[in-house]
Amino acid sequence: MEFRLVIFLCFWEAVAKAKVEEEELKLEADEPYLRVAVDHNATVRCCYCWNKSPNITWIVNDPPINGTILPRLVNQSDNVIHRKIDETDGVKCHSLDFKSIQLNYTGLYQCKLSHGSLHTFTHGTFLLVYKPLQKTLNLSESVKNSIITAEGVLLLLCVLIPGTMLLCKSKTLNELNRKKGQEEENIYEGLNLDECNSAYHQIQRSNQQGPYQDVASCAEDIQLEKP
Structure with a gap:
Protein backbone atom coordinates (compact mmCIF):
# COMPACT_ATOMS: atom_id res chain seq x y z
CA MET A 1 0.00 0.00 0.00
CA GLU A 2 2.79 2.40 0.88
CA PHE A 3 4.62 1.51 -2.35
CA ARG A 4 1.56 2.40 -4.41
CA LEU A 5 1.19 5.66 -2.55
CA VAL A 6 4.82 6.57 -3.26
CA ILE A 7 4.39 5.81 -6.97
CA PHE A 8 1.22 7.89 -7.12
CA LEU A 9 2.91 10.86 -5.41
CA CYS A 10 5.90 10.69 -7.74
CA PHE A 11 3.65 10.55 -10.76
CA TRP A 12 1.55 13.45 -9.52
CA GLU A 13 4.67 15.51 -8.80
CA ALA A 14 6.01 14.88 -12.30
CA VAL A 15 2.68 15.84 -13.87
CA ALA A 16 2.43 18.98 -11.78
CA LYS A 17 6.00 19.95 -12.60
CA ALA A 18 5.43 19.41 -16.32
CA LYS A 19 2.24 21.43 -16.12
CA VAL A 20 4.02 24.33 -14.43
CA GLU A 21 6.80 24.26 -17.01
CA GLU A 22 4.23 24.12 -19.83
CA GLU A 23 2.42 27.13 -18.38
CA GLU A 24 5.66 29.09 -18.35
CA LEU A 25 6.24 28.30 -22.04
CA LYS A 26 4.69 30.73 -24.51
CA LEU A 27 4.80 30.04 -28.23
CA GLU A 28 5.00 32.99 -30.59
CA ALA A 29 3.06 33.12 -33.85
CA ASP A 30 4.87 31.49 -36.78
CA GLU A 31 4.55 32.43 -40.41
CA PRO A 32 1.84 29.97 -41.50
CA TYR A 33 2.66 29.80 -45.23
CA LEU A 34 5.76 30.40 -47.33
CA ARG A 35 5.88 29.98 -51.11
CA VAL A 36 9.31 29.92 -52.76
CA ALA A 37 10.49 29.19 -56.29
CA VAL A 38 12.88 26.32 -56.86
CA ASP A 39 16.63 27.11 -56.65
CA HIS A 40 15.91 30.19 -54.48
CA ASN A 41 16.76 30.88 -50.82
CA ALA A 42 14.23 30.57 -47.97
CA THR A 43 14.17 30.93 -44.19
CA VAL A 44 11.74 29.27 -41.75
CA ARG A 45 11.59 30.56 -38.15
CA CYS A 46 10.14 29.46 -34.83
CA CYS A 47 9.96 31.70 -31.75
CA TYR A 48 8.99 31.18 -28.11
CA CYS A 49 9.21 32.70 -24.64
CA TRP A 50 10.60 30.38 -21.96
CA ASN A 51 13.05 30.81 -19.14
CA LYS A 52 14.42 27.36 -19.88
CA SER A 53 16.96 26.41 -22.54
CA PRO A 54 15.30 23.52 -24.35
CA ASN A 55 16.82 21.29 -26.93
CA ILE A 56 15.62 22.39 -30.40
CA THR A 57 14.97 19.85 -33.13
CA TRP A 58 13.48 20.69 -36.50
CA ILE A 59 10.74 18.35 -37.72
CA VAL A 60 9.26 18.32 -41.22
CA ASN A 61 5.90 16.74 -41.99
CA ASP A 62 5.92 15.61 -45.60
CA PRO A 63 2.73 15.88 -47.70
CA PRO A 64 0.37 13.02 -46.79
CA ILE A 65 0.63 9.80 -48.75
CA ASN A 66 -2.62 7.80 -48.75
CA GLY A 67 -3.90 10.04 -45.95
CA THR A 68 -0.85 9.43 -43.73
CA ILE A 69 1.49 12.23 -42.62
CA LEU A 70 5.11 11.18 -42.29
CA PRO A 71 7.14 13.35 -39.86
CA ARG A 72 10.92 13.15 -40.04
CA LEU A 73 13.96 14.97 -38.70
CA VAL A 74 15.54 17.71 -40.77
CA ASN A 75 19.18 16.89 -41.36
CA GLN A 76 21.62 19.76 -41.68
CA SER A 77 23.68 20.01 -44.84
CA ASP A 78 25.27 22.61 -47.09
CA ASN A 79 21.81 23.62 -48.31
CA VAL A 80 20.02 23.37 -44.94
CA ILE A 81 21.50 25.24 -41.96
CA HIS A 82 20.00 25.45 -38.46
CA ARG A 83 21.02 28.53 -36.52
CA LYS A 84 19.91 30.36 -33.37
CA ILE A 85 18.93 34.02 -33.47
CA ASP A 86 19.79 36.30 -30.57
CA GLU A 87 17.15 36.73 -27.88
CA THR A 88 15.09 39.95 -28.02
CA ASP A 89 12.79 41.03 -25.17
CA GLY A 90 12.66 37.50 -23.83
CA VAL A 91 11.66 36.04 -27.22
CA LYS A 92 13.98 33.31 -28.46
CA CYS A 93 13.99 32.44 -32.16
CA HIS A 94 15.58 29.72 -34.24
CA SER A 95 15.79 29.65 -38.01
CA LEU A 96 16.22 27.05 -40.69
CA ASP A 97 17.97 28.50 -43.72
CA PHE A 98 17.63 26.88 -47.15
CA LYS A 99 20.03 27.56 -49.99
CA SER A 100 19.10 26.53 -53.52
CA ILE A 101 15.81 25.06 -52.34
CA GLN A 102 14.48 21.96 -54.12
CA LEU A 103 11.01 20.61 -54.84
CA ASN A 104 11.31 17.80 -52.28
CA TYR A 105 11.69 20.38 -49.49
CA THR A 106 7.92 21.00 -49.52
CA GLY A 107 6.30 20.28 -46.14
CA LEU A 108 5.23 21.59 -42.73
CA TYR A 109 8.27 22.61 -40.65
CA GLN A 110 8.01 22.68 -36.84
CA CYS A 111 10.37 23.15 -33.95
CA LYS A 112 10.35 20.45 -31.28
CA LEU A 113 11.13 21.93 -27.86
CA SER A 114 12.43 19.29 -25.46
CA HIS A 115 13.23 19.92 -21.81
CA GLY A 116 13.22 16.98 -19.44
CA SER A 117 9.99 15.08 -19.92
CA LEU A 118 8.29 17.98 -21.71
CA HIS A 119 8.09 17.90 -25.48
CA THR A 120 6.26 20.70 -27.31
CA PHE A 121 5.88 21.46 -31.00
CA THR A 122 5.58 24.98 -32.39
CA HIS A 123 2.74 25.92 -34.70
CA GLY A 124 4.90 25.46 -37.77
CA THR A 125 5.28 26.95 -41.26
CA PHE A 126 4.16 25.21 -44.42
CA LEU A 127 6.85 25.61 -47.07
CA LEU A 128 5.66 25.25 -50.67
CA VAL A 129 8.31 24.96 -53.36
CA TYR A 130 7.11 25.49 -56.94
CA LYS A 131 8.69 25.46 -60.36
CA PRO A 132 8.15 28.68 -62.37
CA LEU A 133 6.68 28.42 -65.85
CA GLN A 134 9.19 28.72 -68.65
CA LYS A 135 8.62 31.55 -71.13
CA THR A 136 8.06 30.38 -74.69
CA GLU A 184 -38.26 56.96 -116.39
CA GLU A 185 -39.14 60.64 -116.31
CA ASN A 186 -37.41 61.15 -119.69
CA ILE A 187 -39.48 58.36 -121.31
CA TYR A 188 -42.79 60.07 -120.56
CA GLU A 189 -41.49 63.56 -121.22
CA GLY A 190 -43.23 65.34 -124.22
CA LEU A 191 -46.20 62.96 -124.43
CA ASN A 192 -49.73 64.44 -124.70
CA LEU A 193 -52.08 62.63 -122.40
CA ASP A 194 -55.17 63.56 -124.46
CA GLU A 195 -53.70 62.04 -127.62
CA CYS A 196 -52.72 58.94 -125.73
CA ASN A 197 -56.26 58.57 -124.38
CA SER A 198 -57.86 58.98 -127.85
CA ALA A 199 -55.49 56.45 -129.40
CA TYR A 200 -56.20 54.07 -126.57
CA HIS A 201 -59.98 54.37 -127.11
CA GLN A 202 -59.63 53.75 -130.86
CA ILE A 203 -57.65 50.59 -130.22
CA GLN A 204 -60.30 49.42 -127.78
CA ARG A 205 -63.13 49.98 -130.30
CA SER A 206 -61.24 48.18 -133.04
CA ASN A 207 -60.74 45.20 -130.79
CA GLN A 208 -64.45 45.12 -129.96
CA GLN A 209 -65.54 45.27 -133.68
CA GLY A 210 -63.15 42.55 -134.77
CA PRO A 211 -60.68 42.44 -137.64
CA TYR A 212 -63.33 41.75 -140.35
CA GLN A 213 -66.25 43.85 -141.72
CA ASP A 214 -69.63 42.60 -142.82
CA VAL A 215 -70.11 43.31 -146.51
CA ALA A 216 -73.84 43.70 -146.07
CA SER A 217 -73.42 46.34 -143.44
CA CYS A 218 -71.13 48.51 -145.56
CA ALA A 219 -72.43 51.69 -147.06
CA GLU A 220 -73.59 51.66 -150.64
CA ASP A 221 -71.01 54.09 -151.88
CA ILE A 222 -68.10 51.85 -150.81
CA GLN A 223 -66.59 50.18 -153.87
CA LEU A 224 -65.21 46.72 -153.41
CA GLU A 225 -62.00 45.89 -155.07
CA LYS A 226 -62.23 43.44 -157.90
CA PRO A 227 -60.02 40.47 -157.95
Missing part, protein backbone atom coordinates in the same frame (compact mmCIF):
# COMPACT_ATOMS: atom_id res chain seq x y z
CA LEU A 137 9.20 33.71 -76.11
CA ASN A 138 11.51 35.89 -74.07
CA LEU A 139 10.37 39.33 -75.24
CA SER A 140 11.42 42.68 -73.86
CA GLU A 141 8.96 45.32 -72.70
CA SER A 142 9.56 47.50 -75.78
CA VAL A 143 8.76 44.60 -78.11
CA LYS A 144 5.59 43.83 -76.14
CA ASN A 145 4.49 47.47 -76.42
CA SER A 146 5.14 47.44 -80.18
CA ILE A 147 3.05 44.28 -80.58
CA ILE A 148 0.19 45.80 -78.58
CA THR A 149 0.32 48.97 -80.74
CA ALA A 150 0.28 46.93 -83.95
CA GLU A 151 -2.70 44.94 -82.68
CA GLY A 152 -4.55 48.19 -81.96
CA VAL A 153 -3.88 49.52 -85.48
CA LEU A 154 -5.02 46.25 -87.07
CA LEU A 155 -8.18 46.28 -84.96
CA LEU A 156 -8.91 49.87 -86.06
CA LEU A 157 -8.41 48.93 -89.73
CA CYS A 158 -10.69 45.92 -89.36
CA VAL A 159 -13.42 48.28 -88.14
CA LEU A 160 -12.88 51.14 -90.62
CA ILE A 161 -12.38 49.22 -93.89
CA PRO A 162 -15.69 47.26 -93.84
CA GLY A 163 -17.57 50.37 -92.73
CA THR A 164 -16.07 52.45 -95.56
CA MET A 165 -16.93 49.76 -98.11
CA LEU A 166 -20.54 49.66 -96.93
CA LEU A 167 -20.82 53.45 -97.19
CA CYS A 168 -19.42 53.42 -100.74
CA LYS A 169 -21.79 50.63 -101.76
CA SER A 170 -24.77 52.48 -100.30
CA LYS A 171 -23.76 55.68 -102.14
CA THR A 172 -23.47 53.77 -105.45
CA LEU A 173 -26.92 52.23 -105.00
CA ASN A 174 -28.43 55.64 -104.28
CA GLU A 175 -26.88 57.07 -107.46
CA LEU A 176 -28.22 54.15 -109.54
CA ASN A 177 -31.71 54.61 -108.14
CA ARG A 178 -31.58 58.32 -108.86
CA LYS A 179 -30.45 57.74 -112.48
CA LYS A 180 -33.19 55.14 -112.97
CA GLY A 181 -35.81 57.62 -111.79
CA GLN A 182 -34.49 60.28 -114.19
CA GLU A 183 -34.64 57.84 -117.15
Whole structure:
Protein backbone atom coordinates (compact mmCIF):
# COMPACT_ATOMS: atom_id res chain seq x y z
CA MET A 1 0.00 0.00 0.00
CA GLU A 2 2.79 2.40 0.88
CA PHE A 3 4.62 1.51 -2.35
CA ARG A 4 1.56 2.40 -4.41
CA LEU A 5 1.19 5.66 -2.55
CA VAL A 6 4.82 6.57 -3.26
CA ILE A 7 4.39 5.81 -6.97
CA PHE A 8 1.22 7.89 -7.12
CA LEU A 9 2.91 10.86 -5.41
CA CYS A 10 5.90 10.69 -7.74
CA PHE A 11 3.65 10.55 -10.76
CA TRP A 12 1.55 13.45 -9.52
CA GLU A 13 4.67 15.51 -8.80
CA ALA A 14 6.01 14.88 -12.30
CA VAL A 15 2.68 15.84 -13.87
CA ALA A 16 2.43 18.98 -11.78
CA LYS A 17 6.00 19.95 -12.60
CA ALA A 18 5.43 19.41 -16.32
CA LYS A 19 2.24 21.43 -16.12
CA VAL A 20 4.02 24.33 -14.43
CA GLU A 21 6.80 24.26 -17.01
CA GLU A 22 4.23 24.12 -19.83
CA GLU A 23 2.42 27.13 -18.38
CA GLU A 24 5.66 29.09 -18.35
CA LEU A 25 6.24 28.30 -22.04
CA LYS A 26 4.69 30.73 -24.51
CA LEU A 27 4.80 30.04 -28.23
CA GLU A 28 5.00 32.99 -30.59
CA ALA A 29 3.06 33.12 -33.85
CA ASP A 30 4.87 31.49 -36.78
CA GLU A 31 4.55 32.43 -40.41
CA PRO A 32 1.84 29.97 -41.50
CA TYR A 33 2.66 29.80 -45.23
CA LEU A 34 5.76 30.40 -47.33
CA ARG A 35 5.88 29.98 -51.11
CA VAL A 36 9.31 29.92 -52.76
CA ALA A 37 10.49 29.19 -56.29
CA VAL A 38 12.88 26.32 -56.86
CA ASP A 39 16.63 27.11 -56.65
CA HIS A 40 15.91 30.19 -54.48
CA ASN A 41 16.76 30.88 -50.82
CA ALA A 42 14.23 30.57 -47.97
CA THR A 43 14.17 30.93 -44.19
CA VAL A 44 11.74 29.27 -41.75
CA ARG A 45 11.59 30.56 -38.15
CA CYS A 46 10.14 29.46 -34.83
CA CYS A 47 9.96 31.70 -31.75
CA TYR A 48 8.99 31.18 -28.11
CA CYS A 49 9.21 32.70 -24.64
CA TRP A 50 10.60 30.38 -21.96
CA ASN A 51 13.05 30.81 -19.14
CA LYS A 52 14.42 27.36 -19.88
CA SER A 53 16.96 26.41 -22.54
CA PRO A 54 15.30 23.52 -24.35
CA ASN A 55 16.82 21.29 -26.93
CA ILE A 56 15.62 22.39 -30.40
CA THR A 57 14.97 19.85 -33.13
CA TRP A 58 13.48 20.69 -36.50
CA ILE A 59 10.74 18.35 -37.72
CA VAL A 60 9.26 18.32 -41.22
CA ASN A 61 5.90 16.74 -41.99
CA ASP A 62 5.92 15.61 -45.60
CA PRO A 63 2.73 15.88 -47.70
CA PRO A 64 0.37 13.02 -46.79
CA ILE A 65 0.63 9.80 -48.75
CA ASN A 66 -2.62 7.80 -48.75
CA GLY A 67 -3.90 10.04 -45.95
CA THR A 68 -0.85 9.43 -43.73
CA ILE A 69 1.49 12.23 -42.62
CA LEU A 70 5.11 11.18 -42.29
CA PRO A 71 7.14 13.35 -39.86
CA ARG A 72 10.92 13.15 -40.04
CA LEU A 73 13.96 14.97 -38.70
CA VAL A 74 15.54 17.71 -40.77
CA ASN A 75 19.18 16.89 -41.36
CA GLN A 76 21.62 19.76 -41.68
CA SER A 77 23.68 20.01 -44.84
CA ASP A 78 25.27 22.61 -47.09
CA ASN A 79 21.81 23.62 -48.31
CA VAL A 80 20.02 23.37 -44.94
CA ILE A 81 21.50 25.24 -41.96
CA HIS A 82 20.00 25.45 -38.46
CA ARG A 83 21.02 28.53 -36.52
CA LYS A 84 19.91 30.36 -33.37
CA ILE A 85 18.93 34.02 -33.47
CA ASP A 86 19.79 36.30 -30.57
CA GLU A 87 17.15 36.73 -27.88
CA THR A 88 15.09 39.95 -28.02
CA ASP A 89 12.79 41.03 -25.17
CA GLY A 90 12.66 37.50 -23.83
CA VAL A 91 11.66 36.04 -27.22
CA LYS A 92 13.98 33.31 -28.46
CA CYS A 93 13.99 32.44 -32.16
CA HIS A 94 15.58 29.72 -34.24
CA SER A 95 15.79 29.65 -38.01
CA LEU A 96 16.22 27.05 -40.69
CA ASP A 97 17.97 28.50 -43.72
CA PHE A 98 17.63 26.88 -47.15
CA LYS A 99 20.03 27.56 -49.99
CA SER A 100 19.10 26.53 -53.52
CA ILE A 101 15.81 25.06 -52.34
CA GLN A 102 14.48 21.96 -54.12
CA LEU A 103 11.01 20.61 -54.84
CA ASN A 104 11.31 17.80 -52.28
CA TYR A 105 11.69 20.38 -49.49
CA THR A 106 7.92 21.00 -49.52
CA GLY A 107 6.30 20.28 -46.14
CA LEU A 108 5.23 21.59 -42.73
CA TYR A 109 8.27 22.61 -40.65
CA GLN A 110 8.01 22.68 -36.84
CA CYS A 111 10.37 23.15 -33.95
CA LYS A 112 10.35 20.45 -31.28
CA LEU A 113 11.13 21.93 -27.86
CA SER A 114 12.43 19.29 -25.46
CA HIS A 115 13.23 19.92 -21.81
CA GLY A 116 13.22 16.98 -19.44
CA SER A 117 9.99 15.08 -19.92
CA LEU A 118 8.29 17.98 -21.71
CA HIS A 119 8.09 17.90 -25.48
CA THR A 120 6.26 20.70 -27.31
CA PHE A 121 5.88 21.46 -31.00
CA THR A 122 5.58 24.98 -32.39
CA HIS A 123 2.74 25.92 -34.70
CA GLY A 124 4.90 25.46 -37.77
CA THR A 125 5.28 26.95 -41.26
CA PHE A 126 4.16 25.21 -44.42
CA LEU A 127 6.85 25.61 -47.07
CA LEU A 128 5.66 25.25 -50.67
CA VAL A 129 8.31 24.96 -53.36
CA TYR A 130 7.11 25.49 -56.94
CA LYS A 131 8.69 25.46 -60.36
CA PRO A 132 8.15 28.68 -62.37
CA LEU A 133 6.68 28.42 -65.85
CA GLN A 134 9.19 28.72 -68.65
CA LYS A 135 8.62 31.55 -71.13
CA THR A 136 8.06 30.38 -74.69
CA LEU A 137 9.20 33.71 -76.11
CA ASN A 138 11.51 35.89 -74.07
CA LEU A 139 10.37 39.33 -75.24
CA SER A 140 11.42 42.68 -73.86
CA GLU A 141 8.96 45.32 -72.70
CA SER A 142 9.56 47.50 -75.78
CA VAL A 143 8.76 44.60 -78.11
CA LYS A 144 5.59 43.83 -76.14
CA ASN A 145 4.49 47.47 -76.42
CA SER A 146 5.14 47.44 -80.18
CA ILE A 147 3.05 44.28 -80.58
CA ILE A 148 0.19 45.80 -78.58
CA THR A 149 0.32 48.97 -80.74
CA ALA A 150 0.28 46.93 -83.95
CA GLU A 151 -2.70 44.94 -82.68
CA GLY A 152 -4.55 48.19 -81.96
CA VAL A 153 -3.88 49.52 -85.48
CA LEU A 154 -5.02 46.25 -87.07
CA LEU A 155 -8.18 46.28 -84.96
CA LEU A 156 -8.91 49.87 -86.06
CA LEU A 157 -8.41 48.93 -89.73
CA CYS A 158 -10.69 45.92 -89.36
CA VAL A 159 -13.42 48.28 -88.14
CA LEU A 160 -12.88 51.14 -90.62
CA ILE A 161 -12.38 49.22 -93.89
CA PRO A 162 -15.69 47.26 -93.84
CA GLY A 163 -17.57 50.37 -92.73
CA THR A 164 -16.07 52.45 -95.56
CA MET A 165 -16.93 49.76 -98.11
CA LEU A 166 -20.54 49.66 -96.93
CA LEU A 167 -20.82 53.45 -97.19
CA CYS A 168 -19.42 53.42 -100.74
CA LYS A 169 -21.79 50.63 -101.76
CA SER A 170 -24.77 52.48 -100.30
CA LYS A 171 -23.76 55.68 -102.14
CA THR A 172 -23.47 53.77 -105.45
CA LEU A 173 -26.92 52.23 -105.00
CA ASN A 174 -28.43 55.64 -104.28
CA GLU A 175 -26.88 57.07 -107.46
CA LEU A 176 -28.22 54.15 -109.54
CA ASN A 177 -31.71 54.61 -108.14
CA ARG A 178 -31.58 58.32 -108.86
CA LYS A 179 -30.45 57.74 -112.48
CA LYS A 180 -33.19 55.14 -112.97
CA GLY A 181 -35.81 57.62 -111.79
CA GLN A 182 -34.49 60.28 -114.19
CA GLU A 183 -34.64 57.84 -117.15
CA GLU A 184 -38.26 56.96 -116.39
CA GLU A 185 -39.14 60.64 -116.31
CA ASN A 186 -37.41 61.15 -119.69
CA ILE A 187 -39.48 58.36 -121.31
CA TYR A 188 -42.79 60.07 -120.56
CA GLU A 189 -41.49 63.56 -121.22
CA GLY A 190 -43.23 65.34 -124.22
CA LEU A 191 -46.20 62.96 -124.43
CA ASN A 192 -49.73 64.44 -124.70
CA LEU A 193 -52.08 62.63 -122.40
CA ASP A 194 -55.17 63.56 -124.46
CA GLU A 195 -53.70 62.04 -127.62
CA CYS A 196 -52.72 58.94 -125.73
CA ASN A 197 -56.26 58.57 -124.38
CA SER A 198 -57.86 58.98 -127.85
CA ALA A 199 -55.49 56.45 -129.40
CA TYR A 200 -56.20 54.07 -126.57
CA HIS A 201 -59.98 54.37 -127.11
CA GLN A 202 -59.63 53.75 -130.86
CA ILE A 203 -57.65 50.59 -130.22
CA GLN A 204 -60.30 49.42 -127.78
CA ARG A 205 -63.13 49.98 -130.30
CA SER A 206 -61.24 48.18 -133.04
CA ASN A 207 -60.74 45.20 -130.79
CA GLN A 208 -64.45 45.12 -129.96
CA GLN A 209 -65.54 45.27 -133.68
CA GLY A 210 -63.15 42.55 -134.77
CA PRO A 211 -60.68 42.44 -137.64
CA TYR A 212 -63.33 41.75 -140.35
CA GLN A 213 -66.25 43.85 -141.72
CA ASP A 214 -69.63 42.60 -142.82
CA VAL A 215 -70.11 43.31 -146.51
CA ALA A 216 -73.84 43.70 -146.07
CA SER A 217 -73.42 46.34 -143.44
CA CYS A 218 -71.13 48.51 -145.56
CA ALA A 219 -72.43 51.69 -147.06
CA GLU A 220 -73.59 51.66 -150.64
CA ASP A 221 -71.01 54.09 -151.88
CA ILE A 222 -68.10 51.85 -150.81
CA GLN A 223 -66.59 50.18 -153.87
CA LEU A 224 -65.21 46.72 -153.41
CA GLU A 225 -62.00 45.89 -155.07
CA LYS A 226 -62.23 43.44 -157.90
CA PRO A 227 -60.02 40.47 -157.95
